[in-house]
Amino acid sequence: MVNLTTSLHNYTFQNPLMNASGVHCYTTEQLDELLASDAGTLVTKSATTEYRQGNPEPRYRNLALGSINSMGLPNEGLKYYLDYVLGKQTDAQVPPLFLSVAGLSMAEDLEMLAQIEKTDFNGLTELNLSCPNVPGKPQVAYDFEATEKMLDEAFSIFHKPLGVKLPPYFDLAQFDIMANILNKYPLAYINTINSVGNGLYIDVDSETVAIKPKGGFGGLGGAYILPTALANVHAFRQRLNPEIAIIGTGGVQNGADVFAHILAGADMVQVGTQLAKDGPAVFTRLTQELTNLMTEKNYQTLADFRGKVKTL
Numbered sequence: 202m203v204n205l206t207t208s209l210h211n212y213t214f215q216n217p218l219m220n221a222s223g224v225h226c227y228t229t230e231q232l233d234e235l236l237a238s239d240a241g242t243l244v245t246k247s248a249t250t251e252y253r254q255g256n257p258e259p260r261y262r263n264l265a266l267g268s269i270n271s272m273g274l275p276n277e278g279l280k281y282y283l284d285y286v287l288g289k290q291t292d293a294q295v296p297p298l299f300l301s302v303a304g305l306s307m308a309e310d311l312e313m314l315a316q317i318e319k320t321d322f323n324g325l326t327e328l329n330l331s332c333p334n335v336p337g338k339p340q341v342a343y344d345f346e347a348t349e350k351m352l353d354e355a356f357s358i359f360h361k362p363l364g365v366k367l368p369p370y371f372d373l374a375q376f377d378i379m380a381n382i383l384n385k386y387p388l389a390y391i392n393t394i395n396s397v398g399n400g401l402y403i404d405v406d407s408e409t410v411a412i413k414p415k416g417g418f419g420g421l422g423g424a425y426i427l428p429t430a431l432a433n434v435h436a437f438r439q440r441l442n443p444e445i446a447i448i449g450t451g452g453v454q455n456g457a458d459v460f461a462h463i464l465a466g467a468d469m470v471q472v473g474t475q476l477a478k479d480g481p482a483v484f485t486r487l488t489q490e491l492t493n494l495m496t497e498k499n500y501q502t503l504a505d506f507r508g509k510v511k512t513l
């Protein structure tokens with residue numbers, strides 16, 4: 202009998218699947234639909250301190266090979282999502298939840314962490330250091346010094362379980378540098394990867410880009426990015442202290458992709474583009490496909506194959 206339970210930090214989940222922040226998680230209605238689905242848990246849309254409209258539309262497009270987005274951090278503000286997770290955590294049927302924050306400055310990130318610290322939130326907080334879509338704002342985690350300073354300050358004021366959402370890295374030296382920084386902190390986990398930033402989809406018939414913000418430049422998701430996501434999961438698994446768990450995000454369309462993320466070293470696996478395309482029922486399909494694959498391969502638990510990708 203296949204057992205899909207997974208643990209992350211001091212939390213246990215019935216299965217390793219959840220949404221990627223930003224997909225199907227803007228409103229309490231969407232979040233409730235995730236709770237009602239076969240997902241193991243959920244993460245809220247990255248919050249700023251106050252409500253934020255985000256970039257002009259069209260700002261998200263599904264594509265044959267994935268998706269492109271430049272949402273620009275639209276969200277209802279931190280209090281809206283904090284109220285949601287605090288309200289849900291009293292229900293024993295609800296798994297530990299993830300709350301995502303993405304300030305437009307280190308000061309805003311610290312202000313939000315301080316607000317969360319004051320509450321009795323008992324889930325996990327995700328510090329998004331990798332949004333590629335706020336015009337004029339670089340992805341923090343591509344600046345190693347800024348990341349180190351951010352984490353120094355964050356851990357000086359925040360003592361609840363904390364993870365960071367990272368952009369994709371493409372150079373092995375960057376994995377070495379980033380892992381050395383991350384290993385200095387008592388992180389509960391890292392979440393890798395965010396969308397592959399600033400891709401440009403062009404429709405040849407109309408000779409036009411797909412989304413309005415930033416002249417069409419946007420973060421790529423879906424099948425386009427699976428090999429990059431698997432590389433980031435595996436590179437960090439090979440380099441990070443074992444106490445730092447890894448959430449694998451990027452390119453999951455089916456149970457085999459979930460299996461590959463876990464083989465690369467992921468403890469949990471997030472789904473973005475395919476959730477946007479199929480809705481929360483995707484988690485029913487993915488858990489069934491993962492179960493079928495594990496049965497075929499005679500694995501009983503995720504630990505039987507986690508991180509055990511073979512080399513040639």
Ligand SMILES: O=C1NC(=O)NC(C(=O)O)N1
Nearest residue numbers: 272273274332334396420
């Ligand atoms: O971190 C983010 N990644 C994305 O791909 N898009 C959103 C956004 O633009 O809000 N944020």
